Amino acid sequence: MGAVVEESRAVVLAPETTSAAAAWYGGRRMSGGSVLGDEVKEKGVVERTGASFLGISELVGGFSVMLARILARVVPPRFDGRQLVVNLHKMGVKSVPIVAVTALFTGAIMVIQAAPLVQRYQAFGLIGWGAGFGTLREIGPLLTALMISGRVGANNAAELGTMTVTEQIDALRALAIDPIGYLVAPRFLAVVITLFCSTLVADFLALLGAAYSAGPLLGVEPRVFYNGLTSGLLHFGDVAHGLVKSVFFGAMIGLSSCYFGLNVSGGAPGVGRAVNATVVVSAASIFVLDYFISFLSA
Amino acid sequence: MSAGTSQSQEHPEPAEEPLVHPDDRGVFYQLGAAFFDGLRMARELYSVFVRTIYFSVYGRREKGAFAQQVYEQGNNSVFFLTVFMGFFGMILVFQAGEQSKRIIPDLSLLGAQYLQLLVRDFAASIGALMLATRVGAGIAAEIGSMVVTEQVDALRMCAADPIEYLVVPRFKAGIVATTAVIIWSCLIAWLAGLLTAWSFFGVLPRTFANTSMVSAGDLVVGLTKCVAYGAAIPIVSSHSGLSTFGGSEGVGWATTRAVVNSSLAVIILNFFISAAGLALFPSS
Numbered sequence: 001m002g003a004v005v006e007e008s009r010a011v012v013l014a015p016e017t018t019s020a021a022a023a024w025y026g027g028r029r030m031s032g033g034s035v036l037g038d039e040v041k042e043k044g045v046v047e048r049t050g051a052s053f054l055g056i057s058e059l060v061g062g063f064s065v066m067l068a069r070i071l072a073r074v075v076p077p078r079f080d081g082r083q084l085v086v087n088l089h090k091m092g093v094k095s096v097p098i099v100a101v102t103a104l105f106t107g108a109i110m111v112i113q114a115a116p117l118v119q120r121y122q123a124f125g126l127i128g129w130g131a132g133f134g135t136l137r138e139i140g141p142l143l144t145a146l147m148i149s150g151r152v153g154a155n156n157a158a159e160l161g162t163m164t165v166t167e168q169i170d171a172l173r174a175l176a177i178d179p180i181g182y183l184v185a186p187r188f189l190a191v192v193i194t195l196f197c198s199t200l201v202a203d204f205l206a207l208l209g210a211a212y213s214a215g216p217l218l219g220v221e222p223r224v225f226y227n228g229l230t231s232g233l234l235h236f237g238d239v240a241h242g243l244v245k246s247v248f249f250g251a252m253i254g255l256s257s258c259y260f261g262l263n264v265s266g267g268a269p270g271v272g273r274a275v276n277a278t279v280v281v282s283a284a285s286i287f288v289l290d291y292f293i294s295f296l297s298a
Numbered sequence: 299m300s301a302g303t304s305q306s307q308e309h310p311e312p313a314e315e316p317l318v319h320p321d322d323r324g325v326f327y328q329l330g331a332a333f334f335d336g337l338r339m340a341r342e343l344y345s346v347f348v349r350t351i352y353f354s355v356y357g358r359r360e361k362g363a364f365a366q367q368v369y370e371q372g373n374n375s376v377f378f379l380t381v382f383m384g385f386f387g388m389i390l391v392f393q394a395g396e397q398s399k400r401i402i403p404d405l406s407l408l409g410a411q412y413l414q415l416l417v418r419d420f421a422a423s424i425g426a427l428m429l430a431t432r433v434g435a436g437i438a439a440e441i442g443s444m445v446v447t448e449q450v451d452a453l454r455m456c457a458a459d460p461i462e463y464l465v466v467p468r469f470k471a472g473i474v475a476t477t478a479v480i481i482w483s484c485l486i487a488w489l490a491g492l493l494t495a496w497s498f499f500g501v502l503p504r505t506f507a508n509t510s511m512v513s514a515g516d517l518v519v520g521l522t523k524c525v526a527y528g529a530a531i532p533i534v535s536s537h538s539g540l541s542t543f544g545g546s547e548g549v550g551w552a553t554t555r556a557v558v559n560s561s562l563a564v565i566i567l568n569f570f571i572s573a574a575g576l577a578l579f580p581s582s
Contacts, residue, residue, distance in 0.1 A: 097332065098558060105569045112572040113419050117411070119580075133397055138389070143565070146427055150557035154435075158550025217576065233400065268545065272439045275553050280378070283431045287382045291389050 059259075059281070066259050067251075070185045073178075079185035087190035091152045092197060102147050103140070103202035107209030108217075110135050115218055124220050128228025131210040133238060136203055141242040142290060144202040145249035148195050149282040153257040156187055157278035160261025161271035169262065184262070188254035195250030199243060245293050252285045339537075346461065346537045350469050353462040363467040371433045371468070371532075372475030376482065382428055383421070383483035387490030390420065395499045405499050409506030412491050418516040418575070419523070421484035423568045426527035429476060430560035434535035437468055438556030441539025442549040450540070460540065468532040476528030477521070484520075515579025519571060526567050534560045 043051070073079045114130035160183065163169055172179045207229065214220040260274040260281070391412055395405060441464055444450050450460045495501040535556035542552040 098562065101562060102565055105565045109419070109423075109565070109569050109572055112569075112576050113415060115576055116414070134393075138393055143427075146431070147558065147561060150431065150561055151554060154550070154554040154557060158547065158554070162547055162550070217573065268549075269443065272443060272549050272553065275550050276435050276439060279431050279435050279553075279557055283428060284378070284382060287385045287389075291385045294389050294392055 062259055062263070063255050066184070066262075067255055069180050070188050070255075070258075073181045073185040074189065078178075079181045079189070081186075083182060083186035084190055087187050088193060091148075091156075091190050092194040095148060095151055095194065095198060096201070098147050098151060099144055099198045099202050100205055102143055103205035104209035106139055106143055106202075107131065107135060107206035107211075108213035110139060110206070111210045111214045111217060118218070124218070124224060125228050125231070127214055127218065127220055128211075128225040129231065129233045130228075131214075131225075132207060132229045132234055135206045135210065136234070136238045136242050138242075138290075138294075140203045140206050141199050141245045141249065142286065144199050145195060145246065145253065145286050146283060148191070148198060148250075149253045149286065150279060152191060152194065153253040153278050153282045154275050156191070156254075156257040157261040157275050158271055160184075160187075160258060161264040161274045164262055164264045165267055165271060179262075184258045187258055188251070191254035191257070192247060192250035195246050195253065196243060199246035203239065203242065241293075241297055244297070245290060248289050248293060249286050252289060253282045256281045256285065342541070343534065343537050346465065346540070347533050349459075349461045350465050350533060353459065353466045354470060357459075357462040357466055360463065360467065364471055367467045367471030368475045370436070371429075371471055372479050375429060375432055375475070375479055378432055379425055379428055379479055379483040380486050383425060383487040384490040386420070386424055387416075387487030388494045390415075390487075391491035391494040392498060395495065405495070405501050406505055407508070407511075408495055408499070408501060409492065410508035410511040412495075412506075413488060413509060414511040414516055416484055416487055416491075417512050417520045419520070419568070419572065421487055422480050422520050422523035422527060423564060425480045425483045426476065426523070426531065426564045427561055429479065429527070430531050430535075430564055431557055433472070433476075434531050434538075434556040434560040435553050437532060437535040438539040438542075438552045439549060441536055442542035442552035445540060445542045446545055446549055465532065465536040465540075468536060469529060472532035473525055473528040476531065477524040480524045480527075513579065515575065519575035519579065522575075523568065523571050526571060527564050530563045530567055531560045534563050 110131040111127065114127055114134075118124055118127045118130065160169075163183070169179050169183075172182060211222040211225040214225050215222060257278045260278045264270045264274045266273075391408070394412060395408060398405065398408065441450070441460075444464075450464075453460050453463055492503055492506045495506050496503055538552045538556035538559060542548045544551075
């Protein structure tokens with residue numbers, strides 16, 4: 001199955017791209033002069049507000065339906081295990097370098113940001129706690145989710161979108177293979193598991209980066225840093241808080257990428273739009289969910 | 299694994315497909331390949347950057363292109379950033395309040411502390427990460443689909459350098475729009491934080507609105523970050539767009555790479571600018 005997908009993915013809808021992209025590009029750019037696009041002026045405020053309200057409602061409804069359909073495949077497990085393993089490798093293992101680089105730099109940045117506070121009160125013992133708290137509860141899960149959403153979510157939407165456009169999803173249905181069970185549910189689970197594990201790795205690497213950048217930047221020994229981490233101000237609850245968040249973020253990335261990927265219309269440019277929408281909606285929902293989870297768990 | 303057995307028994311796979319791609323040849327091979335890939339990309343990015351700078355100074359200017367790009371990158375991002383920086387401000391103050399209640403129950407310096415963090419780092423960095431997502435994906439998708447449909451080659455045929463014609467307006471607009479949008483979103487995040495502190499912790503707005511901790515150094519660091527991110531995001535995403543190959547699949551890949559690489563660029567620049575700021579403006 002995978003081989004078929006790989007091959008036909010190379011088939012693209014070039015003529016459609018050409019005309020649509022050229023019209024879009026030519027119309028917007030080479031007409032010159034007008035900065036505001038025409039479509040912005042056409043509709044009134046009320047109409048645009050209504051349209052965006054309807055759009056958001058459609059999105060929420062579509063996400064809910066898709067989530068219900070995925071969960072129905074997951075709870076008595078009726079999805080393709082092999083696809084799950086393939087996707088875990090593609091999403092998880094291949095994202096390790098990005099997650100590692102992000103986490104190491106994030107840890108160092110957290111130390112730099114906590115530095116003035118610590119220097120002012122000469123409370124060097126607190127730097128471990130200060131950097132650790134922010135990293136474990138907020139910045140670690142948030143940045144990991146943003147990176148994974150950029151890398152995995154976009155790629156997932158592009159892949160599913162191309163399959164939709166080239167009618168491979170319909171082909172699956174014609175072969176009596178359930179596309180949700182074969183394609184969507186394994187991807188969804190793989191994103192959730194990937195993000196959970198990546199957040200664990202990122203937490204660890206960020207604290208490591210923080211501990212070893214506190215030395216050159218502030219003259220704080222790593223041991224003092226670890227002391228601050230383990231002195232009792234940080235609880236397992238702080239780590240768990242970040243991990244719970246990561247599960248929700250992962251679910252959101254998986255849902256939005258699969259939803260937009262399966263609902264592509266309009267050929268190859270549609271795939272581009274779907275990728276864009278996935279990245280924007282996942283980033284947006286990550287921030288909104290972050291707020292509600294932080295608020296509810298306090 | 300067990301979940302798939304029922305289905306794969308019904309529909310056996312035609313050939314045993316390897317779980318790991320045959321290109322995965324071992325750790326050292328991969329490390330070396332990653333290293334050379336990184337090196338090549340750094341050289342390409344440097345070349346795009348230098349040519350962009352050259353053409354920004356000596357190149358021809360297309361009328362209206364700059365304004366259109368500012369509109370595209372700035373105005374169209376305002377709503378997006380307003381909402382998310384508002385949420386981010388609420389989260390940050392809420393977490394900071396909860397956190398400092400564990401140690402010192404005095405929240406009177408919360409506002410001053412928060413404003414300093416916002417100005418020096420979070421407004422610029424988190425805002426730029428969001429912009430990298432929106433603007434970077436847009437630039438890469440636009441330039442990438444032009445490359446795939448050979449419009450960039452057509453530009454070259456017309457003796458218009460794609461860097462001069464496509465990248466330079468985005469670069470200049472990026473610097474202006476990013477700085478403006480980030481200053482706006484900093485204000486929004488601060489207001490959201492003020493309201494959160496007022497309603498959850500009872501910190502009066504008068505107490506919260508305390509600018510005593512924001513020094514000139516913090517402002518310089520924050521604005522430097524805005525300009526650096528504003529320059530980096532268009533360059534990195536244009537590079538991803540220009541190196542697109544293949545068809546629509548390639549455009550999808552270019553978009554992904556633009557988002558990931560510009561986010562990484564923001565994080566790495568953040569580290570270096572923050573470290574330089576710490577060295578140049580030590581807090582007294």
